[in-house]
Amino acid sequence: MVKISVVVPVYNAESIIERCVDSIISNNYDNLEVILVEDCSKDNSLEKCKELSKKYDCVRYVHNGVNMGVSYTRNRGIYEATGDYTMFVDSDDWIDKDYINSFIDVLNDNPMALTICGYVNHDEKYNGRTDNVIWSNTKKNVSAKLKPELKTIYDRTLLQQLWNKAFVTKIIQDNKLKFDESISIGEDLRFILEYIKVSEIQDVVFINKPLYHYMRDQDGSLMYKVGLESVEEPLKNLRSLYELIGYSKNKIKESIDSDSKKQVNLYAYLIMHNAGMKMKEKKRLIFSLDSQNGKILYKNNRNIYYKEKISKAIRR
Structure with missing residues (x-):
C-alpha cells in the first residue's frame, strides 16, 4: 500500500x-x-x-x-x-x-504523473467571495501531456x-x-x-474536484510581503517555465517583457492592499516599481483600493 x-x-x-x-x-x-x-x-x-x-x-x-x-x-x-x-x-x-x-x-x-486537484479559494474576508478553481467542468479526471499544458x-x-x-x-x-x-x-x-x-515528468492528470480549502485569511501572510522583494524573482520563475515548455529565446524575451508589466501591476495592487502598511510606505514602494509611471500606477491602485472598501462596506 x-x-x-x-x-x-x-x-x-x-x-x-x-x-x-x-x-x-x-x-x-x-x-x-x-x-x-x-x-x-x-x-x-x-x-x-x-x-x-x-x-x-x-x-x-x-x-x-x-x-x-x-x-x-x-x-x-x-x-x-x-x-x-x-x-x-x-x-x-x-x-x-x-x-x-x-x-x-x-x-x-x-x-x-503530475497529479493536480482543484481547490476552493476562500476570500470571504477581503472580497466577500468563494471560488472553486478546477481544470474543467467535467466530473471525470482529465489526462494530458504536461509540457503543452504548462502555460x-x-x-x-x-x-x-x-x-x-x-x-x-x-x-x-x-x-x-x-x-x-x-x-x-x-x-x-x-x-x-x-x-x-x-x-522529466511527461503526463499530467487533473482531478476535477475542489478538494483543498485555501484560506486567504491572514493579514500577515506571505502575499503581504510583496514590495519588499524584487519583481525580478517571479520573472525568474516564468523564464524557467518558458524554458521547460520549449519556447525559443526570442519568444521567451517577448513573453518576459509582457509579464514584467503585468507583474508590476500585480505588485502595485498587492502593496496597496497590504493591511499592515501605512499609505506613505505604499506610495513609496509603488513609485519604486516604475520610475516613469509610478504616479499613475499609485493613483490607479489607490482608486481601486477605495472602491473595493466602499463595495465591501455596502455589502455589510
Whole structure:
C-alpha cells in the first residue's frame, strides 16, 4: 500500500491547527504520516502539536530551534518524510475527506504523473467571495501531456501551489531539491518547476474536484510581503517555465517583457492592499516599481483600493 507523507508547516496556528490535522485524519487512509514542523511560534502551537501527536498515532512533530521561516520549515519536513509521496497542507487550510484517496486512485494507475486537484479559494474576508478553481467542468479526471499544458495550468492558477499536488519523495530527496530560503514570494512555483525538470515528468492528470480549502485569511501572510522583494524573482520563475515548455529565446524575451508589466501591476495592487502598511510606505514602494509611471500606477491602485472598501462596506 502506497505511503503518503503530509508536511504541515506550523507557525502561530494554535487556534487552527487542530482543524487542519483533523481534516487530514478524516481521510481514513491507513498508510499515512503527518509531519507537523513547528517554527517557534509565539503562541501555544507547539503544545497543540504535542497534543495532536498523542491523539493520533500517525502524527508526529518536529520543532525548529529558532524561527526560520516557511521555506526552511518545509525543507525540514520533506527530508523527514518517509512516504512514497509527499503532500503539503498549510496549517490555516483544510482538505476534503476524499482528498488523499482521490490522488491514490490516479497514482496507482500512473505513478509518475503530475497529479493536480482543484481547490476552493476562500476570500470571504477581503472580497466577500468563494471560488472553486478546477481544470474543467467535467466530473471525470482529465489526462494530458504536461509540457503543452504548462502555460495554461499556470494561467488557471493550478500550477503555482504545493498543496494541490503529490510529489514523489524519492525524486525530491535523491535530487536534493529544496525550497529557496532566500525568497518569500514564488518559492513554491520555483520548487515545482525544478521538480518537473529533474523528474522529466511527461503526463499530467487533473482531478476535477475542489478538494483543498485555501484560506486567504491572514493579514500577515506571505502575499503581504510583496514590495519588499524584487519583481525580478517571479520573472525568474516564468523564464524557467518558458524554458521547460520549449519556447525559443526570442519568444521567451517577448513573453518576459509582457509579464514584467503585468507583474508590476500585480505588485502595485498587492502593496496597496497590504493591511499592515501605512499609505506613505505604499506610495513609496509603488513609485519604486516604475520610475516613469509610478504616479499613475499609485493613483490607479489607490482608486481601486477605495472602491473595493466602499463595495465591501455596502455589502455589510
